Structure formats: structure tokens, C-alpha cells
Amino acid sequence: MKALVTIGVLLAILGVASLVFPAFWTSHTQQVAKIGSVTVQHRENVLHVIPTAASIVAIVVGGGLVAAGVASGNRG
Numbered sequence: 001m002k003a004l005v006t007i008g009v010l011l012a013i014l015g016v017a018s019l020v021f022p023a024f025w026t027s028h029t030q031q032v033a034k035i036g037s038v039t040v041q042h043r044e045n046v047l048h049v050i051p052t053a054a055s056i057v058a059i060v061v062g063g064g065l066v067a068a069g070v071a072s073g074n075r076g
Contacts, residue, residue, distance in 0.1 A: 001073040008065030013038040015058030 026046050033040040 001069045004065050004069030004072065008062045008067075008069060010062070011065065013063030015055045015062060018055040018058065019052065022052065022055070023049045024042050040061055 024047075026048065027043060029041055029043045029047060031039060032042050
């Protein structure tokens with residue numbers, strides 16, 4: 001019961017956070033060449049977008065897990 005509620009709350013919080021912040025950037029640095037002590041690197045910034053539907057599904061599933069955890073706790 002307690003695990004279901006905890007996972008449900010975390011999933012719902014992540015869903016709400018992804019609605020508030022639907023995109024984030026990451027940076028990737030890759031070594032292109034190394035000649036002696038000289039190193040050439042390439043840095044690439046990548047935009048990651050979280051679909052709104054995925055955020056809504058996370059909120060709904062999280063709420064369902066919380067409800068299931070509370071309901072199973074009331075039985076025993």
C-alpha cells in the first residue's frame with residue numbers, strides 16, 4: 001500500500017513538472033581529434049521535448065496508483 005501511494009505521488013509530481021517545464025536542454029561534448037597534446041572537441045546542445053499527452057497520462061496513472069494504494073490500505 002505504502003509503495004503504491006509513494007510511486008503514484010512521485011509519478012503525478014513528475015507529470016505536473018513536465019507540464020510546467022515541457023522541454024529541457026542537454027549538452028554533449030565529444031572528442032573529434034587528438035594530435036599530440038592538441039585536442040579538438042565538439043559540443044552539441046540537444047533540446048528534449050516531453051509530449052503533453054505523456055504528462056497527462058503520468059498524472060492520471062499516478063492518481064490511480066494513489067487511489068489503489070489508499071483503497072488497499074483501508075481493507076487490511
